[in-house]
Amino acid sequence: MWNYxxxxxxxxxxxxxxxxxxxxxxxxxxGSISCGDALKLFLKIDPxxxxxxxxxxxxxxCGSAIASSSALTxxxxxxxxxxxxxxxxxxxxxxxxGLPPEKMHCSVMGAEALRAAIANYxxxxxxxxxHEEGALICKCFGVDxxxxxxxxxxxxxxxxxxxxxxxxxGGACKTCHEKIEEVLGQVLTAMAAEGAIDTIPAPSxxxxxxxxxxxxxxxxxxxxxxxxxxxxxxxxxxxxxGDIELVDIDGDTVMVNLRGSCVGCQMSSITLSGVQxxxxxxxxxxxxxxxxxxx
Amino acid sequence: MRPVYLDNNxxxxxxPQVVAAMLPFFTEHFGNASSMHxxxxxxxxxxxxxxxxxxxxxxxxxxxxxxxxxxxxxxxxTALLSALETQAGRDEIITTSVEHPAILxxxxxxxxxxxxxxxxxxxxxxxCLDIEAYRKALSSRTAIASVMWANNETGTVFPVETLAELAxxxxxxxHTDAVQAVGKIPMTLAKTEIDMLSLSGHKLHAPKGIGAxxxxxxxxxxxxxxxxxxERGRRAGTENIPAVVGLGKAAELAALSMNDEQTRxxxxxxxxxxxxxxxxxxxxxxxxxxxRLPNTSNIAFECIEGEAILLLLNKEGIAASxxxxxxxxxxxxxxxxxxMNIPYTAAxxxxxxxxxxxxxxxxxxxVLAAVPGIIANLRAMSPFWQGDGQASADFNPTYA
Numbered sequence: 001m002w003n004y005x006x007x008x009x010x011x012x013x014x015x016x017x018x019x020x021x022x023x024x025x026x027x028x029x030x031g032s033i034s035c036g037d038a039l040k041l042f043l044k045i046d047p048x049x050x051x052x053x054x055x056x057x058x059x060x061x062c063g064s065a066i067a068s069s070s071a072l073t074x075x076x077x078x079x080x081x082x083x084x085x086x087x088x089x090x091x092x093x094x095x096x097x098g099l100p101p102e103k104m105h106c107s108v109m110g111a112e113a114l115r116a117a118i119a120n121y122x123x124x125x126x127x128x129x130x131h132e133e134g135a136l137i138c139k140c141f142g143v144d145x146x147x148x149x150x151x152x153x154x155x156x157x158x159x160x161x162x163x164x165x166x167x168x169x170g171g172a173c174k175t176c177h178e179k180i181e182e183v184l185g186q187v188l189t190a191m192a193a194e195g196a197i198d199t200i201p202a203p204s205x206x207x208x209x210x211x212x213x214x215x216x217x218x219x220x221x222x223x224x225x226x227x228x229x230x231x232x233x234x235x236x237x238x239x240x241x242g243d244i245e246l247v248d249i250d251g252d253t254v255m256v257n258l259r260g261s262c263v264g265c266q267m268s269s270i271t272l273s274g275v276q277x278x279x280x281x282x283x284x285x286x287x288x289x290x291x292x293x294x295x
Numbered sequence: 296m297r298p299v300y301l302d303n304n305x306x307x308x309x310x311p312q313v314v315a316a317m318l319p320f321f322t323e324h325f326g327n328a329s330s331m332h333x334x335x336x337x338x339x340x341x342x343x344x345x346x347x348x349x350x351x352x353x354x355x356x357x358x359x360x361x362x363x364x365x366x367x368x369x370x371x372x373t374a375l376l377s378a379l380e381t382q383a384g385r386d387e388i389i390t391t392s393v394e395h396p397a398i399l400x401x402x403x404x405x406x407x408x409x410x411x412x413x414x415x416x417x418x419x420x421x422x423c424l425d426i427e428a429y430r431k432a433l434s435s436r437t438a439i440a441s442v443m444w445a446n447n448e449t450g451t452v453f454p455v456e457t458l459a460e461l462a463x464x465x466x467x468x469x470h471t472d473a474v475q476a477v478g479k480i481p482m483t484l485a486k487t488e489i490d491m492l493s494l495s496g497h498k499l500h501a502p503k504g505i506g507a508x509x510x511x512x513x514x515x516x517x518x519x520x521x522x523x524x525x526e527r528g529r530r531a532g533t534e535n536i537p538a539v540v541g542l543g544k545a546a547e548l549a550a551l552s553m554n555d556e557q558t559r560x561x562x563x564x565x566x567x568x569x570x571x572x573x574x575x576x577x578x579x580x581x582x583x584x585x586x587r588l589p590n591t592s593n594i595a596f597e598c599i600e601g602e603a604i605l606l607l608l609n610k611e612g613i614a615a616s617x618x619x620x621x622x623x624x625x626x627x628x629x630x631x632x633x634x635m636n637i638p639y640t641a642a643x644x645x646x647x648x649x650x651x652x653x654x655x656x657x658x659x660x661x662v663l664a665a666v667p668g669i670i671a672n673l674r675a676m677s678p679f680w681q682g683d684g685q686a687s688a689d690f691n692p693t694y695a
Binding site for chain 2: 009061
């Protein structure tokens with residue numbers, strides 16, 4: 001059972017403004033029946049002052065999708081379209097006292113439908129229907145780079161897992177994970193340059209090892225990879241007054257000595273497991289890292 | 296709100312008679328069955344009785360063919376891993392694309408970590424196994440074939456007795472995950488060629504955390520859990536006596552209610568299904584309708600989503616389950632519905648109602664009173680709903 005807030009439940013059981021708006025002059029459709037959720041948003045906008053006077057929705061989807069649609073209509077009625085365009089998916093989630101992380105894509109669907117409906121009112125072409133420029137990243141759920149970028153910017157996302165929660169991209173066949181990572185890297189770099197974030201965060205979701213799992217590796221190659229990886233780790237440890245030294249390699253066991261302030265440090269076992277993780281990533285197979293004294 | 300529990304394929308209520316049978320084994324007969332004193336002896340007798348009760352339900356030839364485990368998942372893991380070790384020179388496994396994760400996740404893992412070749416046999420749109428593909432996959436490399444007796448989502452029953460014979464012709468072992476079938480379908484394992492069978496207590500009114508693995512006499516077994524000599528050295532660890540006693544009692548009760556399950560419970564299921572089909576348009580029963588568990592009905596409603604249906608049913612006190620994406624936290628419909636090529640539109644709105652002997656006619660009436668309104672409500676909100684009889688034209692049953 002999902003841990004839905006009272007507000008989500010209330011908006012699901014008593015949705016506001018559901019149904020068709022016959023004299024709508026801005027209609028936005030996002031999602032599809034094959035993807036498992038879809039939202040059609042109808043807006044009636046007063047051309048005199050560009051104010052949204054009425055909003056209705058039709059939604060195919062789960063409880064939080066319907067609640068997000070309901071919340072969206074309540075948020076935007078009475079706003080000018082410029083004001084409405086500043087509404088983000090986070091505003092929808094906040095209005096509902098939060099959504100479970102795996103359900104954030106429901107709020108993103110609302111924000112996307114809003115943009116689509118306003119674009120329709122303005123006579124613009126909404127990019128959701130037009131992926132011709134090769135911008136389509138996730139084919140399973142039809143998510144393009146623009147949608148991923150908006151979700152990353154608004155919600156300060158930094159992992160593929162989060163992007164999947166917010167946009168569904170990469171949630172099925174997973175073959176687009178590399179492309180998502182590329183987009184994520186570009187957006188984060190841009191955001192850091194703009195000063196929107198301090199530094200580019202390290203990915204919180206481990207990425208698949210780049211080395212193919214079954215590729216046979218000679219002992220020499222293995223030793224070289226391990227040596228290089230350890231060398232690359234040294235500056236990080238040295239910054240904290242510590243150091244690491246490769247002592248021996250026996251099969252899949254790598255023996256190391258921790259030096260400097262690492263000696264006796266209570267965090268040394270965590271350091272070792274970090275080293276182990278790094279080596280497994282480089283080698284693409286399991287290895288064990290142990291202190292040389294224990295061997 | 297009067298609660299109606301129709302999710303018995305997920306788990307069942309522990310029968311009060313089962314609880315009563317278990318209670319003395321917490322505070323009174325608390326001994327260790329292995330101990331050389333009276334406390335242990337009392338428990339040893341109960342262990343033997345429980346084993347015979349399970350033997351009887353399965354129609355097994357010997358009581359020592361029953362090994363108590365922690366549940367269906369452990370039994371499944373034991374069977375497959377043992378076969379890989381005992382079947383010299385054989386390193387392939389045959390299974391189906393609609394098995395429980397207890398089998399499929401293990402197979403994925405064995406494939407990745409040990410390079411074991413896994414053949415996942417597909418099903419048709421009714422969920423029936425592609426027997427020809429199964430036959431072709433069997434070879435001198437096959438260590439074991441593992442096919443569920445009945446599918447948990449649709450209730451579709453597989454011809455395991457025939458499949459076991461085919462496996463033996465190729466010299467392979469045959470295992471069946473019978474977690475959903477035991478207690479609902481009469482079985483006489485002694486007359487079949489099935490080598491191993493997994494069952495789970497909590498699906499038949501026994502507690503969670505107890506199950507059994509049937510291993511035909513003469514079939515070699517490598518223990519999965521190693522340690523003491525319990526279960527004749529085939530499953531180490533001090534026996535969970537209260538739960539074992541509970542499973543034994545539940546097996547006895549299941550045997551007694553088998554007829555009820557096949558007649559009255561089946562009639563309740565059929566009535567619910569007919570009632571829904573008559574009052575709600577654009578829905579379909581999934582699975583092999585003429586050949587499924589008597590207690591299971593899986594109905595896919597077009598143009599609406601399963602989680603929303605479940606939340607509204609829950610508000611009416613009705614507990615069911617769904618193979619839709621949103622209920623599981625995954626983004627795709629269940630692997631079973633995908634394997635069956637159920638159109639996306641309907642797959643997202645698939646609801647499983649699963650009965651037990653504890654359900655009544657009043658339960659069915661309550662569900663029939665609630666369902667049409669819930670479906671109409673959600674469809675009125677769905678951008679894809681065009682009115683009864685029209686939506687199907689929009690369906691695009693092309694599954695990736």
